[in-house]
Amino acid sequence: MAIQRKKITVVGAGFTGATTALMLAQKELGDIVLVDIAPLENPTKGKALDMLEATPVIGVDANIIGTSNYEDTKDSDVVIITAGVARKPGMSRDDLVNTNAGIVKSVCESVKATSPNAYVIILSNPVDAMTYVAFQALGFPKNRVIGQSGVLDTARYCTFIAQELNVSVEDVRGFVLGGHGDDMVPLVRYSNVAGIPIEKLIPAERIDAIVKRARVGGGEIVNLLGNGSAYYAPAASLVQMTEAVLKDKKRIIPVIAYLEGEYGYDNLFMGVPAIIGGDGIEKVIELELTAEEKTALDQSAQSVRNVIQIVTGG
Numbered sequence: 001m002a003i004q005r006k007k008i009t010v011v012g013a014g015f016t017g018a019t020t021a022l023m024l025a026q027k028e029l030g031d032i033v034l035v036d037i038a039p040l041e042n043p044t045k046g047k048a049l050d051m052l053e054a055t056p057v058i059g060v061d062a063n064i065i066g067t068s069n070y071e072d073t074k075d076s077d078v079v080i081i082t083a084g085v086a087r088k089p090g091m092s093r094d095d096l097v098n099t100n101a102g103i104v105k106s107v108c109e110s111v112k113a114t115s116p117n118a119y120v121i122i123l124s125n126p127v128d129a130m131t132y133v134a135f136q137a138l139g140f141p142k143n144r145v146i147g148q149s150g151v152l153d154t155a156r157y158c159t160f161i162a163q164e165l166n167v168s169v170e171d172v173r174g175f176v177l178g179g180h181g182d183d184m185v186p187l188v189r190y191s192n193v194a195g196i197p198i199e200k201l202i203p204a205e206r207i208d209a210i211v212k213r214a215r216v217g218g219g220e221i222v223n224l225l226g227n228g229s230a231y232y233a234p235a236a237s238l239v240q241m242t243e244a245v246l247k248d249k250k251r252i253i254p255v256i257a258y259l260e261g262e263y264g265y266d267n268l269f270m271g272v273p274a275i276i277g278g279d280g281i282e283k284v285i286e287l288e289l290t291a292e293e294k295t296a297l298d299q300s301a302q303s304v305r306n307v308i309q310i311v312t313g314g
């Protein structure tokens with residue numbers, strides 16, 4: 001009998017896409033189809049074959065192929081979109097909007113035709129607006145269109161808290177809400193280490209410094225790399241979201257979700273905590289916010305709206 005594994009397509013075989021494919025295989029989450037544009041078909045096949053040849057060493061069973069043909073992606077359970085250009089030092093994510101909107105739209109048209117039942121996770125930047133573009137192009141229900149920002153932003157924030165206290169990252173919990181820009185909103189009040197509020201452990205001025213560093217965490221890596229943006233932590237974030245869907249984990253994680261009244265926003269994709277399980281975004285969780293937190297979130301929402309307006313012409 002043929003083995004029935006889950007099928008995961010990763011569109012864009014660059015830094016984030018290839019790293020994601022390898023991490024998916026390492027966790028044995030399913031068979032993987034890595035897709036890039038036709039002129040890059042051979043390198044894409046080469047990356048996939050190289051990863052496949054690592055599987056006996058790692059000790060996992062997963063088929064991995066590279067292609068530029070969406071027929072090979074047919075009936076994927078999850079599609080991850082990393083296609084597009086990355087920023088360089090001196091650029092903001094929003095500078096990528098016009099180029100990446102065209103790429104994400106055309107990718108989504110192919111995904112819609114070949115994997116109409118897939119859960120789609122978007123990474124391409126500016127990711128809140130690109131998730132909106134994907135939602136429109138796919139025409140899928142809102143629970144099946146999920147953007148990645150909050151897992152990564154929260155991971156950076158938690159890394160810095162763990163470093164500050166010299167404790168295990170495993171014990172640090174936090175949330176970052178809002179758009180994936182420099183005005184994202186790390187929620188200090190809801191952050192703790194082994195249940196102890198961070199405000200009891202870290203002086204206020206050090207918490208401020210951690211929040212500021214988390215907000216510009218993507219730029220910090222861009223400046224260090226010099227020619228591209230982060231990919232290890234983004235790939236790990238995509239894998240966590242994919243695992244939550246494929247294993248119906250019902251994890252509470254921050255994702256970019258379509259908001260219809262939640263937090264007072266309508267017709268907007270933005271980062272909020274949600275239950276992620278076998279049916280994608282199963283529920284957006286609404287936290288009670290202070291006036292100061294809500295003002296910060298409003299500012300972030302307005303930044304996202306400004307970028308969405310560029311792509312919708314609205």
Ligand SMILES: NC(=O)c1ccc[n+]([C@@H]2O[C@H](COP(=O)([O-])OP(=O)(O)OC[C@H]3O[C@@H](n4cnc5c(N)ncnc54)[C@H](O)[C@@H]3O)[C@@H](O)[C@H]2O)c1
Nearest residue numbers: 012013014015016036037083084085086123124125127234
């Ligand atoms: N949301 C986040 O947290 C987050 C994190 C990291 C990167 N990103 C974004 O993800 C995107 C990819 O980053 P990267 O570092 O992998 O870039 P990269 O340049 O290494 O890879 C992008 C790949 O997309 C491919 N591509 C372009 N058009 C395509 C199309 N129509 N179909 C299929 N593939 C296509 C390119 O050929 C390239 O291989 C960027 O927009 C980056 O800003 C977002």
Ligand SMILES: O=C(O)C[C@H](O)C(=O)O
Nearest residue numbers: 087093125218219229230
């Ligand atoms: O910063 C970027 O441009 C890439 C990504 O959004 C990140 O936060 O690492």
